[in-house]
Amino acid sequence: MDNNFLPISREDMQKRGWDQLDFLFVSGDAYVDHPSFGPAVICRLLEKYGYKVGIIAQPDWRSTEDFKKLGKPRLGVLVSAGNMDSMLNKFTAAKKYRSKDNYSPGGKPGRRPDRATIVYCNRIRELWKNIPLIIGGVEASLRRFAHYDYWSDEVRRSILIDSRADLLIYGMGERQIKEIAAQLAAGLDVRHIRDVQGTCYCADNLDHLWDYVQVPSYEEVIASKEAFAEAFKLQYLEQDPIRGKTVVQRHGDVFVVQNPPVMPLTTAEMDEIYDLPYQRTYHPVYEKEGGVPAIQEVKFSIVSHRGCFGGCSFCAIVSHQGRIIQSRSHESILREAKLLTRLPDFKGYIHDVGGPTANFRTPACRFQTERGACKGRHCLGSNPCSNLTVDHTDYLSLLRALRSLPGVKKVFIRSGLRYDYLLAAKDDEFLREICEHHVSGQLKVAPEHVSSKVTRLMGKSGKEVYVKFMEAYRRVNQQLGKEQYLVPYFMSSHPGAGLKEAVELAEFLRDIHYHPEQVQDFIPTPGSLSTAMYYSGINPLTGEKVYVAKDQHEKKLQRALMQYRDPKNYDLVYEALVKANRQDLIGYGPKCLIKPRLEQDRPEVSRKQRRLPVSRRRSAKRQRANKR
CATH class of the missing domain: 3.30.750.200 (Transcription Regulator spoIIAA)
Structure with a gap:
């Protein structure tokens, strides 16, 4: 691999002979050029399609200086808080500051603001009032409607409104950014880009819509918890790319409009994304600070698929990656594995091969890709669907191919197994092979x-x-x-x-x-x-x-x-x-x-004495008192 990171400075742009970027990407994470980091994926994909892209990672948000160091881009600014919600990144469940930020140089906290997406966008609007501004990533994706914010203990407006962005990309974003970039490059005003699946925008009226679901408004959900629950239910049940409808939520005089989720990526599209020329590590500028800790967990891991039909209520995968599994080909995964074996610090161990759930490599049933995931029903959980297809054949074949590669000593599985899905298999073949070869x-x-x-x-x-x-x-x-x-x-x-x-x-x-x-x-x-x-x-x-x-x-x-x-x-x-x-x-x-608490409060009583009857213990205590 050559040392070919995307530009982070004017000097980098000059080396490429660029006077102006097409897109500027502002990220709350340090720049790690690896397919497990969203900013790298989006920027590399845009680069492949001929766009000039630069990254400003973790800018100082207290002024506009850092935001303008690469100049005003020609087509637009893309903003993401990073691989995690900025509030979750910063605070624990007890609302205390975390001592470490794995996505920052040296793991040091404090390199991003609270609600980073909003703060970054408002700085950009100070610089370039009318520039196309597009937000994405987990923070934007999961805050696209009026939502409960644990850290402030209140229901907040859609992040699209508070950020003053033109478009919000929800989900993984590759197909959306390709469509948006093409329309902007063709000269279309960003305010007229309203037809891209997997995006949200603001509208003054709904005259242009004909088939949609309108959920209780922001004003209604902050006034009533029943209305909040109803709004969540309505939008949650439409999170399907095949049967899902447009969802609308009013915020005062403005409507937040969510187009249906983007269609699942094909295997060819998945392969394209993971075959891009990532440098597979953090930018050298962070070396003096000890690098970026988050790379250690994923450097020798391979993403084999996206999506999850597990249906865990506390997980937002259904609202981000969706329930329909999207898999890479074996050929693409093996190419990546061979690339890992050539890295200088590879020791023979592939740390993980999986996705949100490792042993979901194919859709839950034969109907999902035709009709979408069933509305209001779970594939697994406490009452598994009778149409669930349980098949580990493809995953087993992949694991066997990987562990047979020259230079590979062991292939681990760390991204989590659904044991209920595993138990639904007809025999112990998968479990036996996992125990024999992929557990240490x-x-x-x-x-x-x-x-x-x-x-x-x-x-x-x-x-x-x-x-x-x-x-x-x-x-x-x-x-x-x-x-x-x-x-x-x-x-x-x-x-x-x-x-x-x-x-x-x-x-x-x-x-x-x-x-x-x-x-x-x-x-x-x-x-x-x-x-x-x-x-x-x-x-x-x-x-x-x-x-x-x-x-x-x-x-x-x-x-x-x-x-x-x-x-x-x-x-x-x-x-x-x-x-x-x-x-x-x-x-x-x-x-x-x-x-009992009695024993805890009497440390002077030895273990031998604790076995004595209570009367004898009292007698022993009196004898000790008389001696004193």
């Missing part, structure tokens, strides 16, 4: 919870399915003569989870002899079904009332129950068990989670 001691899975009340709201399969998978995993490893373990991820404080459900989860952890080192607390990120439940207290899809733990202390209690063995959590666990009326779990029996 531990396999990470995400049951998330065990309470049927909670898993149903999560869109996850129940405890009994996970227990069945635990047994299958143990059996297959035993047959292979391997000692390998499951590392399950569980979530606290998801809508529907109160102390009763948290205790149920703690008891399950006790029974399987597992003590999690890390606990994931539910974070209400914009755009997800779970966030709509969190804010409204309603399941938008059914209308049922949902209990939500919003008090920070209750959240601490739920987290502590998941780590009840940690002595630092004793007081919280004790309080939680008393509040849940589960004092039966405080004691010395095999089912108890903690010992």
Whole structure:
């Protein structure tokens, strides 16, 4: 690979003989030229189609100086907060500042503003009032309608309005940016680009629309949680490229109009994107600061597909990548794998081959690509669809081809497996091969919870399915003569989870002899079904009332129950068990989670003495007092 990064300075432009860019891309992340980073993908694709593109990464937003260092572009400015929502990037579930930003040089926080998309756009409008301004990325995509913002604890307007952008690209964006760029290059005014699927725009009226769904307005959803839930339901059910309709939401005198989602990319289009000439690392300008940490997780990983039909309520994939699987060809994936083997620091290990869910390589059923994903129904979850096609053949074939490449020692799977989908297979072939070749001691899975009340709201399969998978995993490893373990991820404080459900989860952890080192607390990120439940207290899809733990202390209690063995959590666990009326779990029996408080408060009593009857312990204490 040559050192051919996209321009980030005037000097870079001069080396290419450019006086002016066609497009300027402003990003909240440091510039990493790798297909796992959205700005790199969009810019490389535009470059392939002949456009001159430059990147301003993490500009100083306190003035306009950084924004104008590459000059005014000819066709427009593209803005993204980066690979994560800027608020999620900056704050924890407890609304405390994160100590590290993996997408910034050296992992140092503070290199981007809160609500980066809005701030960047307003700086650009200060510079160039009428320039075409287009926003995209996860932050823009998932805040395209009136949405609940956890960090300010309020319903905010569509980011399209607050940013004053002309267009919002939602979803992955490649097909949209190609169409938009072509129309701008042909001389069309950006205000007239209204026909691109996968985009949103603002309109003064709806006279140009004929078949659309209008959801409750911004004013209605801030006044009523029932209206908020209804608005979410209506737009959520239209997130399908084949059957989905245009969705409209009024904000005062302006209408936010969402065109239907973009059609799934073909295999050829997917291959085109991942075959672009990425440098596959961060820009050398960051070397003196220690590089950009986020590259380490993906440098030797391969994206095999996009989309997910898993239907987890807390995940916004359905609103961003969609439910229809879009896969790369084996040939394209093998080309990338061979490229990885030629990198100087490749040690023979491909860290991951997958997507949002590793073992989803084909559409959920034969109907999806013709009719779209079923409206209001889940493919998996607590009640799997009878039309679900369970087939690991293609993925197995791909993994076998990859591990047979010269220079490849091992191929791991880290992007997550849906074990309920795996168990639906007719035999153990896939599980056996995974255990034999693609696990190294531990396999990470995400049951998330065990309470049927909670898993149903999560869109996850129940405890009994996970227990069945635990047994299958143990059996297959035993047959292979391997000692390998499951590392399950569980979530606290998801809508529907109160102390009763948290205790149920703690008891399950006790029974399987597992003590999690890390606990994931539910974070209400914009755009997800779970966030709509969190804010409204309603399941938008059914209308049922949902209990939500919003008090920070209750959240601490739920987290502590998941780590009840940690002595630092004793007081919280004790309080939680008393509040849940589960004092039966405080004691010395095999089912108890903690010992009685009496023993905790008497450190001078030895273990030997604790086994004595109470009367003898009292006598021993009096004898010690007399000696003093």
